[in-house]
Amino acid sequence: MSYRSLVIVxxxxxxxxxxxxxxxxxxPFAPTASQDPAVIDQIWQKAxxxxxxxxxxxxxxxxxxxxxGPFRADWESLKGYKVPDWYSDAKFGIFIHWGVYSVPAFGSxxxxxxxYVPGSAEYKHHLATYGTQDKFGYKDFIPKFTxxxxxxxxxxxxxxxSGAKYVVPVFEHHDGFQMYDSALSDWTAVKMGPxxxxxxxLAKAVRAEGLHLGASSHRVEHNFFxxxxxxxxxxxxxxxxxSLYGPAHNWLEAGWGISLANDFTYVSPGWTHDWLARSAEIxxxxxxxxxxxxxxxxxxxxxxxxxxxxxxxxxxxxxxxGPVGVINYKDYAMxxxxxxxxxxxxxxxxxxxxxWQTDTSISNRSWGYIENDNFKSPESIVQVLxxxxxxxxxxxxxxxxxxxxTIPEQAQxxxxxxxxxxxxxxxxxYGSKPWRVFGEGPTKVAEGSFHEAELGRQIAV
Numbered sequence: 001m002s003y004r005s006l007v008i009v010x011x012x013x014x015x016x017x018x019x020x021x022x023x024x025x026x027x028p029f030a031p032t033a034s035q036d037p038a039v040i041d042q043i044w045q046k047a048x049x050x051x052x053x054x055x056x057x058x059x060x061x062x063x064x065x066x067x068x069g070p071f072r073a074d075w076e077s078l079k080g081y082k083v084p085d086w087y088s089d090a091k092f093g094i095f096i097h098w099g100v101y102s103v104p105a106f107g108s109x110x111x112x113x114x115x116y117v118p119g120s121a122e123y124k125h126h127l128a129t130y131g132t133q134d135k136f137g138y139k140d141f142i143p144k145f146t147x148x149x150x151x152x153x154x155x156x157x158x159x160x161x162s163g164a165k166y167v168v169p170v171f172e173h174h175d176g177f178q179m180y181d182s183a184l185s186d187w188t189a190v191k192m193g194p195x196x197x198x199x200x201x202l203a204k205a206v207r208a209e210g211l212h213l214g215a216s217s218h219r220v221e222h223n224f225f226x227x228x229x230x231x232x233x234x235x236x237x238x239x240x241x242x243s244l245y246g247p248a249h250n251w252l253e254a255g256w257g258i259s260l261a262n263d264f265t266y267v268s269p270g271w272t273h274d275w276l277a278r279s280a281e282i283x284x285x286x287x288x289x290x291x292x293x294x295x296x297x298x299x300x301x302x303x304x305x306x307x308x309x310x311x312x313x314x315x316x317x318x319x320x321x322g323p324v325g326v327i328n329y330k331d332y333a334m335x336x337x338x339x340x341x342x343x344x345x346x347x348x349x350x351x352x353x354x355x356w357q358t359d360t361s362i363s364n365r366s367w368g369y370i371e372n373d374n375f376k377s378p379e380s381i382v383q384v385l386x387x388x389x390x391x392x393x394x395x396x397x398x399x400x401x402x403x404x405x406t407i408p409e410q411a412q413x414x415x416x417x418x419x420x421x422x423x424x425x426x427x428x429x430y431g432s433k434p435w436r437v438f439g440e441g442p443t444k445v446a447e448g449s450f451h452e453a454e455l456g457r458q459i460a461v
Contacts, residue, residue: 028238029134033230037249037266040230043239044246045270051184055277058184062280062312065319071311078310078338083355084323086212087290087340089431090165091389092422093214094415095292095359095398097170097367100177100193102403103141104129109368109400112138112175116229116236137235138175138226139244142187147194150405156205158407162415163422165430167206168214168292168396169199171282173368174225176244181285184278187244203286214290214326215282220275221296224251224265247271259332260298267301276305283313283325290326292342292396298333310338328357328396342396347384349447351391351434358388360452361398362411369400375410378417385418387445389429390438 032040066073071081101109107122108114114122116133130136159167172178178188181197189198203213226248229236236245247268254262282288291313297306310327317325327339341356348356362381363373385395399415401407422429 028240029233029235030237031231031233032237033227033250035230037247038268040249041247041266041268041270044242044248045268047239047242047246048185048274054183055274058277058280058284059273061284062276062308065315066308066311069315071314073308073311075307075335075338078307078314079335081314081338082324083326083340086323087166087326087394088355090212091394091429091432092162092164092385093166093168093212093290093394093396094159094162094164095168095170095216095361095367095396096401097173097361097398098198098401099170099173099175099179099368100138100141100145100403101173101175102369102401103144105369105371105403108366108370109173111368113225113228116226116232116234118232133229133232133234133236137229137241139235139241142177142193145189145193145403147189147196147198147403147405150194150196150198150201150401152198152202152205153208155202155401155407156209156211158412158415159206160209160211162419163426164211164397166212166214166290167202168216168290169202170216170218171199172222172278173218174221174294176219176222176226178278180282182278182281184274184281185243200286212289213286214292215286215288216292216294217279217282218294219278220272220299220302221294223247223267223271223296224249227251260296261300263296263299265299267299272302272305275302276309279309280312283316287317287320287322288325289317289322290328292328293330293333295330295333297329298331306334310334328359343393345452347388347445347447348391348393349445351438353392355392355394357394357396358384359396359398360384361400362414363398363400367398367400369402369408373400375414378414378421381414381418382421385429387439389432390434392434 071077097109101111104111106125111122114120115126115138117123126133169179171180176187178185180188180199181190182188189196206213226236226245227250229245230248235241236248249266252264254260279291296302313325313327317323328342329339330342330344337354343356343358345360347358361367363375365373381397388395399407399411
């Protein structure tokens with residue numbers, strides 16, 4: 001191609017970009033799904049650039065800790081990890097899904113995404129209840145999230161009475177709103193909504209009851225979570241909201257049951273570095289004994305920074321004076337000996353020599369609070385606990401509080417009944433080790449994640 005031709009092409013590209021930008025500025029809610037993902041990512045990076053300096057400082061802390069060791073940021077080193085005794089002995093923990101999504105209290109904790117998907121129940125509900133997504137977007141629920149009746153001491157006492165030994169609140173879910181005091185974001189519970197460090201307060205209360213604190217981060221999935229909002233007229237398209245909704249890429253998912261190696265979603269190094277910094281910030285500020293991650297840390301573009309975080313967390317946890325930390329991962333996201341496998345809403349069919357965990361919710365339809373949910377019976381939860389403990393696992397049981405900060409009374413009662421059973425039978429659970437066989441009889445469970453219904457555990461009360 002001649003120099004003159006190159007100039008013409010370049011000028012045409014500038015005209016197209018300028019035209020698109022002009023159209024976007026005149027109508028900030030217009031769909032942007034066809035935009036270059038690199039451009040979309042740059043809009044997000046610009047929106048969060050005010051935090052470049054503190055982010056860089058945390059990333060420097062990560063690399064300095066890893067240089068000092070003993071763990072290196074590679075899987076050969078990380079596979080030498082050993083699960084701490086307290087976690088192996090604990091057997092039972094509490095998971096908490098609480099956030100802005102508890103305000104609409106409809107569908108599930110995926111409401112932030114599904115409200116932008118035409119035809120979905122959440123989309124129809126949102127139009128009928130709040131109006132169009134350009135006039136009332138997910139961000140507009142934040143002022144309604146007040147947590148006015150939140151009592152972390154009462155929560156901690158309830159969890160203690162349930163027989164749980166560790167508590168794992170979701171510090172940030174896929175929606176991108178942080179439930180803690182972060183120096184890397186404007187969109188936090190301290191700076192808006194409740195104007196309170198919700199999980200910082202719970203951390204103090206949980207530890208005062210002698211329980212271990214964990215932290216769950218679902219931040220990495222936010223890379224694509226709000227991307228559906230770009231396909232319709234909505235506030236997701238507005239660059240002014242990019243620091244919350246962004247980058248909001250199109251999710252080129254691998255498909256159900258297919259390895260994340262086949263996920264080709266656009267992921268920038270800027271995104272994985274931000275994820276690493278946010279995860280490390282939680283470690284530095286709150287010193288959790290457990291870090292729980294959802295499935296997308298296994299996405300190929302995340303793997304290098306996942307190794308950096310894992311080494312940092314293990315190295316830092318021992319330097320803080322405690323035992324080495326615990327990381328929960330899904331599927332094949334991590335080297336099998338480098339952390340603790342978690343099976344979501346499902347079980348394994350036999351004893352696993354290395355420690356594992358299953359997680360499920362006390363409610364059947366959602367992890368977060370929704371109206372008119374139904375609940376498992378205490379008996380069915382105890383049955384799951386006994387089964388997984390016999391196979392070398394822990395049970396992490398979720399509760400979904402209401403937006404005002406109260407735990408549904410039905411959920412509280414179920415937790416108390418589980419606690420009553422454990423007070424009588426706890427000697428057979430806590431500190432136990434799997435035997436040569438886990439049970440008797442011909443009954444076999446459906447193995448793997450999301451087989452809960454097949455296990456017959458979806459018993460409503």
